[in-house]
Amino acid sequence: xxxxxxxxxxxxxxxxxxxxxxxxxxxxxxxxxxxxxxxxxxxxxxxxxxxxxxxxxxxxxxxxxxxxxxxxxxxxxxxxxxxxxxxxxxxxxxxxxxxxxxxxxxxxxxxxxxxxxxxxxxxxxxxxxxxxxxxxxxxxxxxxxxxxxxxxxxxxxxxxxxxxxxxxxxxxxxxxxxxxxxxxxxxxxxxxxxxxxxxxxxxxxxxxxxxxxxxxxxxxxxx
Amino acid sequence: xxxxxxxxxxxxxxxxxxxxxxxxxxxxxxxxxxxxxxxxxxxxxxxxxxxxxxxxxxxxxxxxxxxxxxxxxxxxxxxxxxxxxxxxxxxxxxxxxxxxxxxxxxxxxxxxxxxxxxxxxxxxxxxxxxxxxxxxxxxxxxxxxxxxxxxxxxxxxxxxxxxxxxxxxxxxxxxxxxxxxxxxxxxxxxxxxxxxxxxxxxxxxxxxxxxxxxxxxxxxxxxxxxxxxxxxxxxxxxxxxxxxxxxxxxxxxxxxxxxxxxxxxxxxxxxxxxxxxxxxxxxxxxxxxxxxxxxxxxxxxxxxxxxxxxxxxxxxxxxxxxxxxxxxxxxxxxxxxxxxxxxxxxxxxxxxxxxxxxxxxxxxxxx
Numbered sequence: 001x002x003x004x005x006x007x008x009x010x011x012x013x014x015x016x017x018x019x020x021x022x023x024x025x026x027x028x029x030x031x032x033x034x035x036x037x038x039x040x041x042x043x044x045x046x047x048x049x050x051x052x053x054x055x056x057x058x059x060x061x062x063x064x065x066x067x068x069x070x071x072x073x074x075x076x077x078x079x080x081x082x083x084x085x086x087x088x089x090x091x092x093x094x095x096x097x098x099x100x101x102x103x104x105x106x107x108x109x110x111x112x113x114x115x116x117x118x119x120x121x122x123x124x125x126x127x128x129x130x131x132x133x134x135x136x137x138x139x140x141x142x143x144x145x146x147x148x149x150x151x152x153x154x155x156x157x158x159x160x161x162x163x164x165x166x167x168x169x170x171x172x173x174x175x176x177x178x179x180x181x182x183x184x185x186x187x188x189x190x191x192x193x194x195x196x197x198x199x200x201x202x203x204x205x206x207x208x209x210x211x212x213x214x215x216x217x218x219x220x221x222x223x
Numbered sequence: 224x225x226x227x228x229x230x231x232x233x234x235x236x237x238x239x240x241x242x243x244x245x246x247x248x249x250x251x252x253x254x255x256x257x258x259x260x261x262x263x264x265x266x267x268x269x270x271x272x273x274x275x276x277x278x279x280x281x282x283x284x285x286x287x288x289x290x291x292x293x294x295x296x297x298x299x300x301x302x303x304x305x306x307x308x309x310x311x312x313x314x315x316x317x318x319x320x321x322x323x324x325x326x327x328x329x330x331x332x333x334x335x336x337x338x339x340x341x342x343x344x345x346x347x348x349x350x351x352x353x354x355x356x357x358x359x360x361x362x363x364x365x366x367x368x369x370x371x372x373x374x375x376x377x378x379x380x381x382x383x384x385x386x387x388x389x390x391x392x393x394x395x396x397x398x399x400x401x402x403x404x405x406x407x408x409x410x411x412x413x414x415x416x417x418x419x420x421x422x423x424x425x426x427x428x429x430x431x432x433x434x435x436x437x438x439x440x441x442x443x444x445x446x447x448x449x450x451x452x453x454x455x456x457x458x459x460x461x462x463x464x465x466x467x468x469x470x471x472x473x474x475x476x477x478x479x480x481x482x483x484x485x486x487x488x489x490x491x492x493x494x495x496x497x498x499x500x501x502x503x504x505x506x507x508x509x510x511x512x513x514x515x516x517x518x519x520x521x522x523x524x525x526x527x528x529x530x531x532x533x534x535x536x537x538x539x540x541x542x543x544x545x546x547x548x549x550x551x552x553x554x555x556x557x558x559x560x561x562x563x564x565x566x567x568x569x570x571x572x573x574x575x576x577x578x579x580x581x582x583x584x585x586x587x588x589x590x
Contacts, residue, residue, distance in 0.1 A: 009416040009417055009418055010417060010418060010419070012416065013412060013417050016409050016412045016413050017350050017413070019409075026357065038367050038368045038371070040367070040368065040369070040370065040371040040386070040389075041372075042371035042372055067283070068283075069279050069283035069284075069286050069287065098375070099372065100286035100375070100377045101371060102282065102283065102285075102286065114371070
């Protein structure tokens with residue numbers, strides 16, 4: 001290749017770059033402009049509320065906690081005299097969350113969603129742990145398809161049907177055996193045995209539940 | 224007058240050198256400008272993914288795989304899912320297989336676009352980096368539209384895929400294929416005949432076929448050395464045997480060939496995606512997997528052709544919900560071992576070119 005070829009080939013590349021000179025910029029100037037996130041975008045975990053009553057859809061079934069691979073979700077529940085479960089603590093540590101979406105898929109009650117929101121920077125790591133109020137508040141304006149609605153008419157004729165939503169008038173409903181039956185605590189990220197932690201009087205299903213916990217949740221927090 | 228003599232000295236390149244694509248330290252023994260010996264020091268990006276998997280259930284391991292090789296996270300998702308499916312002898316629905324192939328090939332193109340841009344930037348041409356990442360953005364948007372994430376997809380699951388593609392996916396994907404086909408003339412015109420580029424890459428870092436085989440090289444690195452070997456054709460997995468595509472190869476195995484090899488492969492991947500979109504059947508997207516998934520006792524190794532070469536996953540099960548052992552094979556590890564072999568008596572600038580065209584990424588090495 002002679003010198004003329006060299007120069008021609010150099011100019012060829014320059015010409016291709018030159019074609020883009022007049023093109024308008026594609027950069028989006030955050031935070032003045034924001035991208036519109038796709039509907040399925042997996043962002044912050046939020047708790048959803050009933051569209052009419054405004055109460056949480058969560059039934060404290062702990063399926064999301066067991067699905068979470070990084071133990072970012074912490075749930076503490078207690079049972080009242082009718083053995084109905086109530087939510088005491090629901091915390092999501094956004095610092096541990098890996099945004100995999102397994103909790104959303106595990107949820108059967110349209111209670112939890114990965115919203116398209118993505119801004120949660122704070123000054124300290126402690127503030128990344130969001131409690132139930134914060135999660136509910138952030139999730140208020142999140143639109144969702146309520147998959148419980150189809151199931152809702154069913155339980156009404158039967159008093160002992162499986163509860164699908166936390167409804168105050170249904171306090172006499174008996175929980176089914178597949179509902180978690182212990183005063184349960186979150187999977188301990190520190191890696192200690194889960195067996196010691198169940199301190200309340202054990203119910204018949206307890207043994208089974210413990211087995212499942214041991215196998216189910218992650219037992220160490222090193223991610 | 225005393226005779227002039229030279230003395231060898233050591234220089235650390237990295238761990239945070241931008242051209243090491245992650246965190247890799249290269250201990251260089253230099254004689255003036257010449258590199259006499261290279262010793263890669265690895266472990267700066269170690270995240271113990273294999274160990275973490277031993278404490279997770281089978282479905283919970285899937286998000287960890289995204290972090291194994293995050294430039295083509297679809298491949299690493301897939302290789303793990305394939306291993307577990309083999310172990311549990313799961314039948315995957317046909318539509319899921321088609322969707323997987325579409326995503327895998329799109330991800331291969333995305334990875335090669337990054338390679339194209341980053342290699343050019345390492346060697347000194349900045350423009351391709353911007354163009355490559357601009358086109359990659361379209362692919363990432365397609366992924367985000369389908370699975371909700373841009374990098375750690377967690378899309379390919381045990382038994383199928385997590386979600387079906389949305390309606391607007393197919394037209395957008397076809398538009399992208401058309402757009403990228405039109406861009407290739409630009410890509411080739413920018414660098415392929417540029418005299419500076421040729422001087423920097425031709426005849427540099429020649430990898431002979433014998434060396435490539437003895438070091439276990441695979442993928443584009445192996446094919447650039449002239450060996451016609453591709454797992455998609457030679458050990459077909461998924462539904463790759465249904466598609467008609469060529470396996471491009473080069474002759475000399477220098478930096479230039481490895482660079483051209485990836486451009487050629489992108490064109491073939493586009494063909495596969497088009498055929499898969501044409502033949503996409505209706506139906507289920509995921510086989511039924513029990514919530515407490517327990518594959519039978521046994522061990523299995525699965526391997527696929529990722530954008531970088533052979534990617535493998537070894538999974539051993541003892542019949543419980545958690546794997547006893549998950550071992551991942553990344554081709555970058557073997558390619559990093561090639562660096563001391565072919566980087567003798569080269570300049571530092573050539574070392575950067577060799578490192579870049581081997582397309583080594585450190586998460587795959589350290590795991």
